[in-house]
Amino acid sequence: MSMVTVEHLHKVFGRFTAVKDATFSIEKGEIVGFLGPNGAGKTTTMKMLTGYLPPTTGTASIAGYDIIDKPLEARRHLGYMPENVPLYEDLRVTEYLEYRARLKGICGKSVRQQVGWVVDRCGLEPKRRNLIRTLSKGYRQRVGLADALLGNPDLLILDEPTNGLDPNQIRQIRELVRSLAEDHTVILSTHILSEVEMICNKVIIIDQGQIKANDTPQNLTRNLRAAGRVSIEFKGDLDVVVKELEAFEPVKKVIVEAPLPGGWHHVIVRAEPGTDTREKAADIIASHHFPMRHIYRHIPSLEDVFVEMTRKD
Amino acid sequence: MAEKEKIAISRTQSWYYTLRTIFWREFRSYLCTPFGWVILACAIGLQGFWLQAVLQTMSKATGESVMFYMLDNVNFWFFFIFIFPLITMRTMAEEESHGTLEVFLTAPVTTTQIILGKYIAALLFYIILWTPMLLYPWVSDLGNLYTALRYDITPEGRINYTPADWFGPISILTISGSFFIALGIFCSSLTRSQIIAGIVCTCSIIIYYFMGRVPELWGEFPAAPAFHYLSISEQISAFSRGLIDTRPLVLYVSLAVFTLALTKRVVDYRRWHR
Numbered sequence: 160m161s162m163v164t165v166e167h168l169h170k171v172f173g174r175f176t177a178v179k180d181a182t183f184s185i186e187k188g189e190i191v192g193f194l195g196p197n198g199a200g201k202t203t204t205m206k207m208l209t210g211y212l213p214p215t216t217g218t219a220s221i222a223g224y225d226i227i228d229k230p231l232e233a234r235r236h237l238g239y240m241p242e243n244v245p246l247y248e249d250l251r252v253t254e255y256l257e258y259r260a261r262l263k264g265i266c267g268k269s270v271r272q273q274v275g276w277v278v279d280r281c282g283l284e285p286k287r288r289n290l291i292r293t294l295s296k297g298y299r300q301r302v303g304l305a306d307a308l309l310g311n312p313d314l315l316i317l318d319e320p321t322n323g324l325d326p327n328q329i330r331q332i333r334e335l336v337r338s339l340a341e342d343h344t345v346i347l348s349t350h351i352l353s354e355v356e357m358i359c360n361k362v363i364i365i366d367q368g369q370i371k372a373n374d375t376p377q378n379l380t381r382n383l384r385a386a387g388r389v390s391i392e393f394k395g396d397l398d399v400v401v402k403e404l405e406a407f408e409p410v411k412k413v414i415v416e417a418p419l420p421g422g423w424h425h426v427i428v429r430a431e432p433g434t435d436t437r438e439k440a441a442d443i444i445a446s447h448h449f450p451m452r453h454i455y456r457h458i459p460s461l462e463d464v465f466v467e468m469t470r471k472d
Numbered sequence: 473m474a475e476k477e478k479i480a481i482s483r484t485q486s487w488y489y490t491l492r493t494i495f496w497r498e499f500r501s502y503l504c505t506p507f508g509w510v511i512l513a514c515a516i517g518l519q520g521f522w523l524q525a526v527l528q529t530m531s532k533a534t535g536e537s538v539m540f541y542m543l544d545n546v547n548f549w550f551f552f553i554f555i556f557p558l559i560t561m562r563t564m565a566e567e568e569s570h571g572t573l574e575v576f577l578t579a580p581v582t583t584t585q586i587i588l589g590k591y592i593a594a595l596l597f598y599i600i601l602w603t604p605m606l607l608y609p610w611v612s613d614l615g616n617l618y619t620a621l622r623y624d625i626t627p628e629g630r631i632n633y634t635p636a637d638w639f640g641p642i643s644i645l646t647i648s649g650s651f652f653i654a655l656g657i658f659c660s661s662l663t664r665s666q667i668i669a670g671i672v673c674t675c676s677i678i679i680y681y682f683m684g685r686v687p688e689l690w691g692e693f694p695a696a697p698a699f700h701y702l703s704i705s706e707q708i709s710a711f712s713r714g715l716i717d718t719r720p721l722v723l724y725v726s727l728a729v730f731t732l733a734l735t736k737r738v739v740d741y742r743r744w745h746r
Contacts, residue, residue, distance in 0.1 A: 206574075209578040210577075210578065211574050211577050211578050211743065212743070212744075213743075213744050231580045231582070232580075234578060234579060234580040235580045237578070239575070239578040241571070241574050241575060241578075243571065245570050245571030245572045245574060245575055246572070246575075247570075247572060248570075249501060249504070249505055258493065258497050259575075259579065261489070261490075261493040262490060262493055262494070262576075262579040262580075262581055263579050263580060264483045264484050264485055264486075264489070264490070264580060265481055265482070265483055266482055266483065266484045266489060267482045268482070269481045269482045269483070272481075273481060306575070310481060310483070311481065
């Protein structure tokens, strides 16, 4: 059974359609990176999944419980960390977490035990007696994450968990999420693509409310336009080399970039995805005895996928 | 992670457990912040001031009880009207402006539980504001003793009271308060600004107060009994004479239930139609 099933989810705010016909499912144990430009509908989709915003049409279910018909059951399987982490400023860290644990239906000795566990897990030990008002952004973020972890829910929804943190803190949060992956399903949204490449085993790209891609990072990068791109720098007769390169079968287009100082030419060869034109290009340049100082085949990253899927042109 | 799975988490799905949790958090937020204590200090100070002023009047005129003099005048209303917005304006507006309502409603909690928890906490805090009143009989006895010792037995100077003189006012303040607190929470749920919530609440209570004064302005016209029924000032003067009436009880309890139901609708509506 899927942990999350989303069917034809649609959300309209007045005249603005935030999410259009989103359909996807997430299996147990997957870490899903939710990507998209600002205002693409990531947060809206997440809020709908948590049951806070009702969808205009369509349904979603968490652990088999429909978010509209059985909202309480669905929420019992869910830990949610919203963007900007709203917290009660007048409570101390442990007070707040104990309160949240009780709200989630944890009772008796388990309250203390659970709070102790999440405090430990999120590195909040030095600040456990501090008022939330006095915490820095990084610690507030951890309190939000600790809150989401209370009661060990099956599904964690984290909306930009590393937003506004410094590189060390980002690394710590990333390690934490990675360690959670062992027995949780995680959906996280972020703008940091390298982060997604490192920890996620599935990527959903959403743009202007529509799901543009839903696959593993490997599959997404494999069939990319940018995949077969080779960049070459050489000296010599530019026209001859371009003509001979264009005659070669998998090459689709040769783009001549601005000349570099010292008489070096810079060309970019676009070819079919999955082909390697480096050997042939080197042969062509070598046959004319032109000097060559650089040849490089572009390794497609998630960033290329993201740009290609969400580019406006 | 492995060691955690060995320890089972004890959970409950009890409706009252969640309600109690919300209630305690809200009630503690009145008592653990300076805010609650400022209201409490103001209320007690003003009550003391009036009691003193009323006792001075009493030394000249006699016949009615102390409570009647205290509650049946405009000064009392000036203060009474502002208690409710002060207590309730934060309740929902703050949750919304800080965004904590989102975290609240993504836990397994219903809107009804949130509103009831907040309502009970605010009502209890409001009742605590009036507890110094329970000391008035004792203060009166002390005053009588002092008069007796100082001036021998002079019946004119004595403060006469019966238990009903105290029980009546306390019950009408609690009963009407149960509605005004609900009204305050309703106003707070309408907006994300505490100031606007407070102003709307104050205005609503003033309008309600003047509804009861309509027969004084327009005379006894056919619909006048309805306005008499709603008149909080008439109810307070009746109760502070020691006349216990069940009609206001029915009125205010049903108004409170209605207002709370309306609040639930508003909170859901605002969330669903954003």
